[in-house]
Amino acid sequence: MTTEQPAESRVTSLDRLAPDEVGAVLALAGVASAADGADPLSEHVTLRLRQAEASPVTHLLVREPAGAVVGYAHLEPLDGAEVSAELVVHPLWRRQGLGRALVSAALDRVPGTGALLVWAHSDHPSAAALALDLGLHRSRVLWQLRRSLRDPLPEPKLPAGVALRAFRPGSDDEAWLAVNRRAFASHPEQGRWDLADLRLRLAEPWFDPAGFLLAVEESSGRLLGFHWTKVHGGRTEAHGGPEPAARAAGTGPIGEVYVLGVDPDSHGLGLGRALTLAGLHHLRDRGLTRVMLYVDESNTGAMALYTRLGFANWLRHVRYRRSPGSAQRPA
Known part of the structure; x- marks a missing residue:
C-alpha cells in the first residue's frame, strides 16, 4: 500500500x-x-x-x-x-x-x-x-489498574452518622459538581467538569443512578463523597456494539471505578476506602467478575489505596508535551 x-x-x-x-x-x-x-x-x-x-x-x-x-x-x-x-x-x-x-x-x-x-x-x-x-x-x-471481583472483598465500613444513597439526576447535579470541583481542584480534567459535562454522561445509555453512590451526612444530607461506577460491555443502539474498553479487552463486560471523590473537609474519615468497597460490591452484585480504574501515577495516595484493595497495573497512557523553546521538529 x-x-x-x-x-x-x-x-x-x-x-x-x-x-x-x-x-x-x-x-x-x-x-x-x-x-x-x-x-x-x-x-x-x-x-x-x-x-x-x-x-x-x-x-x-x-x-x-x-x-x-x-x-x-x-x-x-x-x-x-x-x-x-x-x-x-x-x-x-x-x-x-x-x-x-x-x-x-x-x-x-x-x-x-x-x-x-x-x-x-x-x-x-x-x-x-x-x-x-x-x-x-x-x-x-x-x-489503568484492574482487579478480579472473584477475589475476597472486604465489607465497607462507613463512619458513624454517614449513609449511602443513590444519585438523583436533576436534584443532586449542582451539589455533586461542587464537591467534584473541590475534590479534584488540582486535576487537569476532572476538576473542570461543568453541568454540560455531567449531563452528557447522565444521558449516556450506560448511566445507572443505582451505581452512582453518594455518601451523605445523615443529620444534614450534606454530600461528603461519592463513587460513580460504570459498566462497559453492553450493546446499545447508540454504540452499535460493546463499550470501547470491553471491546479492546476482547472479553465480556467489565466494571469501572468511574469517578471516586471525597470532599477535602471529610478527609481522614476513611470514606475513600469505604466508598471504593461499596462500589465494588455493587458491581459484583450485578454479576461482574472484573473491574478497572484510571489513576495518575503521581497520585501516590490513590495508588496505595487501590493497591491495598487488590488492584494491579494493567496498562498505561502517556501524555507528551512540547513547550515554546523545545527543539524544533525536523524539516
Whole structure:
C-alpha cells in the first residue's frame, strides 16, 4: 500500500464534522482499538464526537485516495494557551508518516506562547519514537489498574452518622459538581467538569443512578463523597456494539471505578476506602467478575489505596508535551 502524495499535504482541518465523518472517525477508532487492545481516543473526545457538541475544537482528517478516513486528530484548547491532542491512524496505514503529519499539523496550530499536549494511549513504542523525533517530552502517566471481583472483598465500613444513597439526576447535579470541583481542584480534567459535562454522561445509555453512590451526612444530607461506577460491555443502539474498553479487552463486560471523590473537609474519615468497597460490591452484585480504574501515577495516595484493595497495573497512557523553546521538529 503506497501513498500518492506527501502525508503532510493530505491533512485537512475542519471546525466541525458532518455526521458521516463522525461515523467514519468512530469506526476508525474501533478498528484501532481492536488491533491495539486500547482505545485510541478518550471518553471525553468520543462523547463530543457522538453528541456533536459545539465547542472550539479542531478536527484533522487524513483520507486515503478512495476517500476513506485513515487518520484523525482532535485538538482542543486548554487554559494558558495549551492545546490538548489525541490522534489515531488506521493499523493498515501506519509507518507511512500519517502520525507524524497529524502531530506536525497540530504543532502548527498551537499559539506561539502555548504548548501541545498529546496523549499516547497504551504507551505504544511507535508513539514514544515519534515524540522523541518531534521534541515532545513525557509529562504525565495515567495507569489503568484492574482487579478480579472473584477475589475476597472486604465489607465497607462507613463512619458513624454517614449513609449511602443513590444519585438523583436533576436534584443532586449542582451539589455533586461542587464537591467534584473541590475534590479534584488540582486535576487537569476532572476538576473542570461543568453541568454540560455531567449531563452528557447522565444521558449516556450506560448511566445507572443505582451505581452512582453518594455518601451523605445523615443529620444534614450534606454530600461528603461519592463513587460513580460504570459498566462497559453492553450493546446499545447508540454504540452499535460493546463499550470501547470491553471491546479492546476482547472479553465480556467489565466494571469501572468511574469517578471516586471525597470532599477535602471529610478527609481522614476513611470514606475513600469505604466508598471504593461499596462500589465494588455493587458491581459484583450485578454479576461482574472484573473491574478497572484510571489513576495518575503521581497520585501516590490513590495508588496505595487501590493497591491495598487488590488492584494491579494493567496498562498505561502517556501524555507528551512540547513547550515554546523545545527543539524544533525536523524539516
